Amino acid sequence: MSLKVAQALRKIVGENNVLELPEDVLPYTLDASIIYKGMPTCVVRPHSTEEVSKIVKFANENRIPVVPRGAGTNLVGAAVPPNGGIVVDLTGMNRILEINTVDLRCTVEAGVVHAKLESELAKYGLFWPPDPGSSDSCTMGGVIAMNAGGMRALKYGTTRDWVLGLKVVLPNGEVIKTGSKTFKGNAGYDLTRLFVGSEGTLGIITEATLKLRPIPEAESRICAYFDSIEKAGVAVSKIYMAGIVPAAMELMDKGVIIAVNKWLGKKFPEMDACLIVSVDGSKEEVGALANKVEHVLKESGASQVLRATTQEEFNEIWLIRSEGATALPNVTGKMNVTHDVCVPISKLPEVFKEIRKICEKYGIPVAMLSHAGDGNVHAIFSVNLKDPEETAKAKKAHDEMCRYIIKIGGTISGEHGIGIDKAELLVEEVGPVAMELMRSIKRLLDPNNIMNPGKMGV
Amino acid sequence: MSLKVAQALRKIVGENNVLELPEDVLPYTLDASIIYKGMPTCVVRPHSTEEVSKIVKFANENRIPVVPRGAGTNLVGAAVPPNGGIVVDLTGMNRILEINTVDLRCTVEAGVVHAKLESELAKYGLFWPPDPGSSDSCTMGGVIAMNAGGMRALKYGTTRDWVLGLKVVLPNGEVIKTGSKTFKGNAGYDLTRLFVGSEGTLGIITEATLKLRPIPEAESRICAYFDSIEKAGVAVSKIYMAGIVPAAMELMDKGVIIAVNKWLGKKFPEMDACLIVSVDGSKEEVGALANKVEHVLKESGASQVLRATTQEEFNEIWLIRSEGATALPNVTGKMNVTHDVCVPISKLPEVFKEIRKICEKYGIPVAMLSHAGDGNVHAIFSVNLKDPEETAKAKKAHDEMCRYIIKIGGTISGEHGIGIDKAELLVEEVGPVAMELMRSIKRLLDPNNIMNPGKMGV
Numbered sequence: 067m068s069l070k071v072a073q074a075l076r077k078i079v080g081e082n083n084v085l086e087l088p089e090d091v092l093p094y095t096l097d098a099s100i101i102y103k104g105m106p107t108c109v110v111r112p113h114s115t116e117e118v119s120k121i122v123k124f125a126n127e128n129r130i131p132v133v134p135r136g137a138g139t140n141l142v143g144a145a146v147p148p149n150g151g152i153v154v155d156l157t158g159m160n161r162i163l164e165i166n167t168v169d170l171r172c173t174v175e176a177g178v179v180h181a182k183l184e185s186e187l188a189k190y191g192l193f194w195p196p197d198p199g200s201s202d203s204c205t206m207g208g209v210i211a212m213n214a215g216g217m218r219a220l221k222y223g224t225t226r227d228w229v230l231g232l233k234v235v236l237p238n239g240e241v242i243k244t245g246s247k248t249f250k251g252n253a254g255y256d257l258t259r260l261f262v263g264s265e266g267t268l269g270i271i272t273e274a275t276l277k278l279r280p281i282p283e284a285e286s287r288i289c290a291y292f293d294s295i296e297k298a299g300v301a302v303s304k305i306y307m308a309g310i311v312p313a314a315m316e317l318m319d320k321g322v323i324i325a326v327n328k329w330l331g332k333k334f335p336e337m338d339a340c341l342i343v344s345v346d347g348s349k350e351e352v353g354a355l356a357n358k359v360e361h362v363l364k365e366s367g368a369s370q371v372l373r374a375t376t377q378e379e380f381n382e383i384w385l386i387r388s389e390g391a392t393a394l395p396n397v398t399g400k401m402n403v404t405h406d407v408c409v410p411i412s413k414l415p416e417v418f419k420e421i422r423k424i425c426e427k428y429g430i431p432v433a434m435l436s437h438a439g440d441g442n443v444h445a446i447f448s449v450n451l452k453d454p455e456e457t458a459k460a461k462k463a464h465d466e467m468c469r470y471i472i473k474i475g476g477t478i479s480g481e482h483g484i485g486i487d488k489a490e491l492l493v494e495e496v497g498p499v500a501m502e503l504m505r506s507i508k509r510l511l512d513p514n515n516i517m518n519p520g521k522m523g524v
Numbered sequence: 525m526s527l528k529v530a531q532a533l534r535k536i537v538g539e540n541n542v543l544e545l546p547e548d549v550l551p552y553t554l555d556a557s558i559i560y561k562g563m564p565t566c567v568v569r570p571h572s573t574e575e576v577s578k579i580v581k582f583a584n585e586n587r588i589p590v591v592p593r594g595a596g597t598n599l600v601g602a603a604v605p606p607n608g609g610i611v612v613d614l615t616g617m618n619r620i621l622e623i624n625t626v627d628l629r630c631t632v633e634a635g636v637v638h639a640k641l642e643s644e645l646a647k648y649g650l651f652w653p654p655d656p657g658s659s660d661s662c663t664m665g666g667v668i669a670m671n672a673g674g675m676r677a678l679k680y681g682t683t684r685d686w687v688l689g690l691k692v693v694l695p696n697g698e699v700i701k702t703g704s705k706t707f708k709g710n711a712g713y714d715l716t717r718l719f720v721g722s723e724g725t726l727g728i729i730t731e732a733t734l735k736l737r738p739i740p741e742a743e744s745r746i747c748a749y750f751d752s753i754e755k756a757g758v759a760v761s762k763i764y765m766a767g768i769v770p771a772a773m774e775l776m777d778k779g780v781i782i783a784v785n786k787w788l789g790k791k792f793p794e795m796d797a798c799l800i801v802s803v804d805g806s807k808e809e810v811g812a813l814a815n816k817v818e819h820v821l822k823e824s825g826a827s828q829v830l831r832a833t834t835q836e837e838f839n840e841i842w843l844i845r846s847e848g849a850t851a852l853p854n855v856t857g858k859m860n861v862t863h864d865v866c867v868p869i870s871k872l873p874e875v876f877k878e879i880r881k882i883c884e885k886y887g888i889p890v891a892m893l894s895h896a897g898d899g900n901v902h903a904i905f906s907v908n909l910k911d912p913e914e915t916a917k918a919k920k921a922h923d924e925m926c927r928y929i930i931k932i933g934g935t936i937s938g939e940h941g942i943g944i945d946k947a948e949l950l951v952e953e954v955g956p957v958a959m960e961l962m963r964s965i966k967r968l969l970d971p972n973n974i975m976n977p978g979k980m981g982v
Contacts, residue, residue, distance in 0.1 A: 249898035280767035309738035351809035440707035
């Protein structure tokens with residue numbers, strides 16, 4: 067079977083673009099979730115939408131699972147093949163097809179790396195606002211399929227707000243174009259946003275047209291330390307209530323600060339929480355906003371407020387944020403299992419407290435790294451994944467956390483998606499009617515269930 | 525039949541909330557499109573989601589068309605009952621259920637009038653960015669079902685970007701909740717945006733949770749007159765290329781200016797086009813932005829550039845925009861038939877020229893009122909709708925305009941939607957594969973085709 071599949075695929079993409087040797091397919095058995103695994107029958111590397119279409123058509127006719135994959139940076143197992151099948155590696159489709167500086171849009175293939183696009187756009191003074199943490203490696207197809215968020219989401223929204231149109235290969239191999247090249251579009255059902263965030267379960271995104279913005283003229287970062295994380299949570303609300311919409315509000319708790327200090331030999335104050343507020347806009351605006359932010363942070367009981375005035379200070383402050391996740395495993399000696407929940411911002415103080423309580427109960431060390439400005443909390447569990455008992459405890463803590471989040475009106479995914487990780491929990495959030503509607507949409511588009519099966523609970 | 529239907533509905537909503545006398549249902553036979561008409565079997569006025577659910581269940585079991593309706597301000601016939609059936613008047617569900625000033629969100633029933641919500645939010649220094657022209661009468665259910673746009677869309681996006689979650693009665697009467705109460709949400713398929721803009725064909729939106737923003741501290745308006753509309757179109761692109769993202773860029777052509785002058789006895793320069801640029805933000809930012817905008821407009825060849833410095837000047841400048849559509853029929857003696865196309869902004873100069881050419885060919889006077897900042901052009905045809913020959917010519921001009929717009933990469937609807945008006949043209953824009961996908965989604969959710977049948981080409 068495997069051999070026949072590889073032979074058929076070679077006819078489509080050429081000799082060198084099909085991998086089947088165990089050592090060649092090994093990198094495709096995992097993604098950044100670490101936890102989830104699967105052995106593909108083979109890996110195929112197409113270089114055009116036409117090739118993708120032929121691959122999917124072949125797979126559909128032969129009822130073979132198809133798992134689309136970019137850089138595999140997602141954290142929920144969305145890019146692994148738990149049921150085997152063909153992994154479609156889209157990293158070879160990496161052309162930026164158009165950057166239109168007059169109409170403020172670009173068109174990219176699925177395999178374009180986010181950071182590469184960012185640097186190309188910067189040459190023209192433009193940017194695409196969503197900024198996933200994995201920018202250096204993640205591909206735009208993955209960013210869109212997972213509806214990635216990032217730090218700027220509180221001001222600019224997430225991926226779904228910045229995609230104008232898509233080219234998608236449907237599960238039967240047909241090619242569809244959605245949306246338009248215009249800033250506004252209202253022609254028929256919103257198919258674009260049906261595919262954004264569908265995690266490869268409804269088709270393979272091969273091209274996307276994106277809405278761009280001029281890069282803001284200036285940015286300023288203000289860093290505040292708090293003796294309790296709850297106080298920091300309250301400060302986030304107070305900034306909005308003062309009429310300020312920052313570009314980012316990032317919160318790191320004591321666990322993260324200590325890890326960064328140890329890992330990089332720094333001396334950041336090891337207080338219960340650090341909140342970094344970033345404001346962007348015109349020079350005039352940024353100065354005025356930064357003053358207001360400082361004022362609100364002091365009034366909210368921050369023990370220390372620092373403002374970056376030089377590029378060096380700017381970069382230094384940001385280390386707590388940018389190196390936090392990397393520092394943790396180096397200090398704890400365990401692995402990061404990063405969870406992603408999101409709550410109304412007024413609930414943040416309570417949520418920080420409760421997550422710590424749940425993790426303490428199960429004996430799982432937890433550090434908090436939060437896009438606090440939109441209520442998105444990444445609870446990073448430190449787990450020895452080689453210890454089955456500890457792993458099971460961590461899973462229990464995770465599920466308890468998710469159920470608590472649902473109970474208080476939050477969501478089990480702010481930006482990382484569902485994948486395998488939360489496939490069983492999803493129904494508890496959305497309810498049986500919405501779940502069945504999602505499943506029926508899946509069956510409608512993919513009656514043979516070949517597209518990324520086993521993901522999203524559909 | 526009619527009597528039996530009314531009887532059954534009275535059991536659900538009470539004696540006084542079912543209308544069936546010809547004089548009572550007359551207002552429901554039309555919407556703001558003027559062109560499209562239909563006589564409902566009866567009109568029902570529910571006051572809760574539960575009542576809506578029972579109505580729809582009854583209609584579905586008896587295969588009776590259901591047409592949801594708010595204020596009927598849409599311009600494409602989306603709220604008329606061409607196939608008869610039950611019109612569900614949602615204006616009685618007009619409670620603002622929550623305004624949460626900490627979490628920057630509100631929850632409203634479908635019948636809440638946009639302007640009413642705006643004024644309630646303003647009490648707390650908050651606003652909901654989409655701003656349809658019919659704000660004074662349109663209801664939030666209609667705004668969402670039609671994915672309304674407005675003048676601020678270039679900076680803030682359209683309705684779909686500002687809805688967090690919905691309560692929807694599905695065509696079988698089941699009630700579904702979509703989305704979340706959080707700023708970010710990534711849990712399953714994006715059902716929220718499947719219903720936003722679905723024009724009542726997939727279910728009835730009864731409640732919505734909306735994302736809010738603090739009202740910007742300041743706003744400034746700059747008005748420029750150009751001796752050719754093409755030059756004004758180029759100026760729009762130049763503003764973006766200077767790194768400015770205004771809150772609105774509204775363009776009115778000579779026809780509109782002349783009509784406003786005649787109608788209100790004003791003396792606005794009767795040049796080929798007037799462009800009003802609005803910038804918002806902090807006081808500091810607005811001052812700086814307004815200076816830049818003035819500079820760009822002068823450089824783009826504007827014959828005259830005026831800046832509103834007092835509230836009176838601000839209101840005066842805005843008259844050309846706010847009274848334009850009202851002034852036209854009073855001056856032409858004919859009716860406005862307002863069309864809505866959208867193109868990449870670089871195409872604006874060409875589009876203005878071509879639309880005038882097409883209308884001249886068919887002898888249909890046209891005035892242009894454009895949300896130029898997002899490429900959205902409202903071509904207002906002056907037509908005597910009582911003259912069948914003239915009406916037919918206007919239709920021909922419309923279709924030719926739409927086909928031209930599709931050809932140059934635009935969309936046949938920027939914000940008004942499809943309704944009956946463009947139901948047959950839609951496939952020409954989206955293509956047969958996307959059209960069939962839309963139809964199959966419609967069949968999936970509404971197998972008996974009871975929900976607003978005959979709309980959107982589905």
